[in-house]
Amino acid sequence: MFRNLSLLKRSNLLARKISLDAGAGTGSTQQTSETIREVKHHENLAANWWNKKGPMAALHALNEIRVPLIRDGIVARGNVNSRYINTTKVLSGQCILEVGCGAGLLTEQLARLGAQVTGIDLGEELIKTAKEHLSNCSAELCDRVQYKMEPIDQHVKANFERYDALVVSEVLEHVDDKVALLSACVKTLKPGGSIFITTMNKTVPMWIGGVVVGEYILNIAPKGTHHWDKMIAPLDVQRILDTMNCQTVLVNGSTYDFCRNTWRWINSTQLCYALQAVKQMPSECS
Amino acid sequence: MLILLRNNAGSAAISQARNIAKRLLSTTTANRNPETTPATEHYDIIIGGGGLVGTTLAAALVNNVTLADKKVLLLEGAPPFKGFDPSGPYQNRVSAINRNSVELFKSINAWTHIEQARYKPVKQMQVWESNSDALIQFQHDNFASDVACIIENDLILDAVYARVKELDNVKVLNKARIECVGLPGKTGAPHSQVKLQDGRSFTCELLIGADGANSVVRKEMGVDVLSFNYDRMGLVATLDLNMDDDCDNSVAWQRFLPTGPVALLPLSAKHSSLVWSTTVPHAKELLAMDANAFTDALNEAFCRQYPRVDLADKALQGLNALFGNSSAQHQRQYPPRVCGVQDGSRATFPLGFLHASSYVCNGAALVGDAAHRIHPLAGQGVNLGFGDVRRLVETLAAGAYAGFKLGDTQHLVKYERKCLAKNVPIMVGVHGLHTLYSTDFSPVVLMRSLGLQLTQNLPPIKNLFMKTAMG
Numbered sequence: 088m089f090r091n092l093s094l095l096k097r098s099n100l101l102a103r104k105i106s107l108d109a110g111a112g113t114g115s116t117q118q119t120s121e122t123i124r125e126v127k128h129h130e131n132l133a134a135n136w137w138n139k140k141g142p143m144a145a146l147h148a149l150n151e152i153r154v155p156l157i158r159d160g161i162v163a164r165g166n167v168n169s170r171y172i173n174t175t176k177v178l179s180g181q182c183i184l185e186v187g188c189g190a191g192l193l194t195e196q197l198a199r200l201g202a203q204v205t206g207i208d209l210g211e212e213l214i215k216t217a218k219e220h221l222s223n224c225s226a227e228l229c230d231r232v233q234y235k236m237e238p239i240d241q242h243v244k245a246n247f248e249r250y251d252a253l254v255v256s257e258v259l260e261h262v263d264d265k266v267a268l269l270s271a272c273v274k275t276l277k278p279g280g281s282i283f284i285t286t287m288n289k290t291v292p293m294w295i296g297g298v299v300v301g302e303y304i305l306n307i308a309p310k311g312t313h314h315w316d317k318m319i320a321p322l323d324v325q326r327i328l329d330t331m332n333c334q335t336v337l338v339n340g341s342t343y344d345f346c347r348n349t350w351r352w353i354n355s356t357q358l359c360y361a362l363q364a365v366k367q368m369p370s371e372c373s
Numbered sequence: 374m375l376i377l378l379r380n381n382a383g384s385a386a387i388s389q390a391r392n393i394a395k396r397l398l399s400t401t402t403a404n405r406n407p408e409t410t411p412a413t414e415h416y417d418i419i420i421g422g423g424g425l426v427g428t429t430l431a432a433a434l435v436n437n438v439t440l441a442d443k444k445v446l447l448l449e450g451a452p453p454f455k456g457f458d459p460s461g462p463y464q465n466r467v468s469a470i471n472r473n474s475v476e477l478f479k480s481i482n483a484w485t486h487i488e489q490a491r492y493k494p495v496k497q498m499q500v501w502e503s504n505s506d507a508l509i510q511f512q513h514d515n516f517a518s519d520v521a522c523i524i525e526n527d528l529i530l531d532a533v534y535a536r537v538k539e540l541d542n543v544k545v546l547n548k549a550r551i552e553c554v555g556l557p558g559k560t561g562a563p564h565s566q567v568k569l570q571d572g573r574s575f576t577c578e579l580l581i582g583a584d585g586a587n588s589v590v591r592k593e594m595g596v597d598v599l600s601f602n603y604d605r606m607g608l609v610a611t612l613d614l615n616m617d618d619d620c621d622n623s624v625a626w627q628r629f630l631p632t633g634p635v636a637l638l639p640l641s642a643k644h645s646s647l648v649w650s651t652t653v654p655h656a657k658e659l660l661a662m663d664a665n666a667f668t669d670a671l672n673e674a675f676c677r678q679y680p681r682v683d684l685a686d687k688a689l690q691g692l693n694a695l696f697g698n699s700s701a702q703h704q705r706q707y708p709p710r711v712c713g714v715q716d717g718s719r720a721t722f723p724l725g726f727l728h729a730s731s732y733v734c735n736g737a738a739l740v741g742d743a744a745h746r747i748h749p750l751a752g753q754g755v756n757l758g759f760g761d762v763r764r765l766v767e768t769l770a771a772g773a774y775a776g777f778k779l780g781d782t783q784h785l786v787k788y789e790r791k792c793l794a795k796n797v798p799i800m801v802g803v804h805g806l807h808t809l810y811s812t813d814f815s816p817v818v819l820m821r822s823l824g825l826q827l828t829q830n831l832p833p834i835k836n837l838f839m840k841t842a843m844g
Binding site: 139148150151152154155158173174175176177195196197198199200223224225 | 439440441442563773774775776777778782783784
């Protein structure tokens with residue numbers, strides 16, 4: 088019944104993304120206050136970010152399904168050397184950007200599969216925590232992971248069409264100007280590369296499960312983490328990406344079981360969803 | 374206050390002095406033999422305990438495509454395995470290996486080794502009791518496939534060791550006794566640590582406790598354990614049979630006596646292995662007997678008439694009539710006559726029950742007897758261990774392919790969930806059977822006899838039991 092509560096936790100991540108969004112938008116100064124609020128909100132959680140039983144438990148658990156989704160999504164595009172498939176080097180040579188990486192839960196795990204991952208976030212505390220965790224607990228990944236505190240619209244300047252894959256996980260629901268965020272993101276993506284998005288749907292069941300029950304009844308996420316206004320339906324994301332010459336190839340619905348702290352794929356995208364879109368080659372542009 | 378301060382200061386000074394001394398000592402030893410005391414070696418996976426389950430796990434890990442590049446260290450307390458001679462006399466420690474475990478051996482390419490040496494497929498199993506006529510027989514339709522295979526433990530070890538030696542990524546360390554273990558959850562270090570009694574120390578991503586019922590790893594994990602002794606001993610021996618030449622000896626026999634079950638497991642046309650669970654004084658008596666007296670006692674155990682519960686016999690007749698079967702008495706076959714016991718093959722071991730409440734923690738996992746120990750009456754102990762091996766390798770491979778650290782509880786917990794779902798019902802069932810059959814109280818005899826006969830007559834229930842026991 089309360090499976091969607093975990094969504095709330097994701098919203099924290101989203102907050103960071105919002106800030107990114109704000110930066111990407113033209114009127115960044117006007118968005119600053121809301122962006123700052125979202126970033127602060129998430130920075131307050133930085134110390135507990137890596138605690139598997141802490142406030143980010145659902146985000147830790149989400150790795151169980153989002154890493155295989157990204158891995159298989161990249162493999163399915165045919166860009167992976169077949170001798171790496173089924174080995175822990177499966178993402179070797181793949182250059183991945185994670186926008187709104189938080190303290191690096193997903194970043195490290197993608198790097199452990201061999202990928203070169205850059206994580207950007209607006210939270211100074213978060214990036215600091217991410218860097219500390221990397222050098223203290225995952226030193227073997229140091230040469231494959233890079234963290235930067237900068238907004239995406241700034242990052243794109245030096246990294247135009249540089250990445251094989253882009254991950255925007257649990258961020259979109261914290262960002263006001265989704266178009267600005269996504270357009271900056273897509274610019275960093277090589278033609279033929281994939282963008283992976285996970286977020287929550289804008290539906291009444293999601294709002295009741297994620298916001299009302301999750302934040303106000305069960306306190307799984309701090310109050311004020313998620314907002315109806317910032318949630319977005321998969322079709323809307325798809326439409327935005329279409330305008331940027333990215334074709335959506337996959338939309339999977341998912342749900343969270345808070346009793347067992349596990350995520351699983353479901354047939355409906357009413358609650359949360361993951362989406363993969365592929366940037367078309369220039370020749371395919373109309 | 375002052376005293377406290379002084380005490381503190383004093384202890385601080387002492388500990389400082391100790392630290393300095395330690396540092397001095399360690400540097401001197403390091404200087405003296407820089408080769409024998411190298412810096413702590415790091416492995417991906419360390420398996421504590423090179424028994425049947427631990428060694429099989431080592432082979433299975435490195436044989437997995439996803440885990441093939443992991444460095445594995447197998448720590449075994451005993452000296453190097455001396456090997457197995459397939460033409461020598463039969464060993465007294467044998468296991469009834471079920472189909473799933475055979476599949477595991479096939480998957481790690483160890484089965485051909487066993488097949489080419491010797492093993493005995495069991496086509497049928499007959500279980501009956503001493504206080505009534507109740508009886509059950511397990512077999513596949515038309516004996517199409519085997520119920521289980523009886524394999525000597527040393528042969529299994531020989532086969533998996535042969536595999537381990539071929540694999541570059543597994544290192545076996547013999548005479549390696551674990552002195553202490555440090556887990557990330559308690560030490561705060563990023564890796565699990567193992568210190569041996571000879572002073573060598575290692576770190577790893579994942580430490581696997583395959584070190585038996587007294588597991589050091591389990592103790593360090595601090596999990597709750599449910600354990601008790603049965604006050605029974607198991608007695609094993611290799612037996613010579615008096616068989617006709619045209620009999621192939623492919624039935625396993627088990628009779629529940631008031632003191633515990635006695636079982637004959639076929640090894641070859643002329644040999645069987647004995648597993649006799651009985652009271653401690655009786656086991657000692659049997660161990661001390663001369664060969665002839667022992668053989669007589671054993672034959673008597675299979676044939677002796679115990680006081681019957683008439684009501685149970687009558688109820689069984691009624692039940693069998695209802696199903697239109699001939700009475701249990703006519704279905705019963707009798708085991709072959711034992712004509713001798715091989716010298717020095719008799720040995721006893723204590724029987725107990727043990728179950729760990731949790732199989733995993735951050736940086737460590739338990740397999741086999743370290744996590745669970747059961748009564749041998751259903752021959753399930755080692756099969757549960759091999760089941761753990763399959764599930765652990767599966768879970769680790771899926772976790773590693775999703776970028777998790779090997780010791781991450783996030784995915785290790787899945788191994789625990791799968792194991793508990795499989796192991797707990799079997800453990801409860803086996804313990805229940807032991808309890809049910811360790812009395813001759815009439816109402817219990819009546820109920821268990823009816824239950825057994827009903828199972829014998831209702832194929833769906835019987836198949837369910839067979840399926841559970843065979844993996």
